Amino acid sequence: MIRLENVHQVYPTxxxxxxxLNDISFDLDRGEKVGILGRNGAGKSTLIRLVSGAERPTAGKVTRNMSVSWPLAFGGAFQNSLTGLDNVRFISRIYNQRTEHNIDFVYDFTELGSYLREPVRNYSSGMRARLAFAISMIIEFDCYLIDEITAVGDAKFYEKCxxxxxxxxxxxAMLIISHDLEYVRLHCQRFAVLHEGDLVFYPNFxxxxxxHLRNLHIGEG
Incomplete structure (x- = not known):
């Protein structure tokens, strides 16, 4: 289980x-799929970073009793000077994985071909996202964090994902944020809306x- 207790997040400007995020509390149990809706800038990605452990809350507590992925399709942790393959080797060693098996999977899954032998700094954003997603799949986590994964790749790659x-x-378990509302509806069993720092759960999509639509109209007004 992942538990957020009275999580508060403040950024100085x-x-x-x-x-x-204003005093947010909720649990994510094993096998649950929770979808978070919200306007741009509402704090959805901040919430994902806190759950992943990439960022610490200003106040409150995040407890993780299961392994948690980094945000899928997030390539910020890459070593840009290394090639795609060297990044696979690096992650494989950290997680004590079979390196050659992982290289074969990433090669087939990403379809990046010879680009895997190029430094990641030369990749486009789409190529980085493909590599990041594939690397996420070589490590088995109990909970996956999905931040706009539908924006990655073409229809064929989407089906593979x-x-x-x-x-x-x-x-x-999965925590999903996406502007693709149909994606959230199809894949989640619990739904919440993040607006002006408050996270409210609803009984159905x-x-x-x-x-969510009311909040969008409020913003437009």
Whole structure:
């Protein structure tokens, strides 16, 4: 289980402190798929970073009793001077994985071909995302954090991602944020809306969707 207790996140700005998350508490159990809706800048990615451990909350507590992935399709942890293959080797050693097996998987999955032998700094954002997703799949986590993964790649690559995540790993917990509302509806069992620092859970997708739309109209007004 992952538990957030009274999590508060504040960032200092020139115009004063900005509260991104305001006293948020919820549990994510093994096998659960939770979808978070919210406007741009609502703090969804901040929430993902806190759950992953990449960032610490200003106040409150995040407890992880299962292994948690980094945000899928996030390439910020790459060593840019290393090649794609060297990054695979590096991650494989850290997690005590079979290196050659992982290289074969990443080669087939990403379809990056000879680019895997090029430094990651030469990659486009799409290539980095493909590599990051493939590397995420060579490590087995109890919980996967999905931050706009639908923006990655073409339709064929999207189908491969779907099979890896929701076919082969359908028993894992997932925290999903996406602007693709249909993606969230299809893959999640619990739904929440993040707005002005507050996270509110709803009994079904339709009610969460309606609340999300109201928040969008408020912002436009």
């Amino acid at each position: 020139r115009s004063g402190d900005r509260v991104v 779907e099979e890896e995540l929701f076919g082969k790993r359908k028993d894992r 339709d009610e969460a969707h309606e609340a």
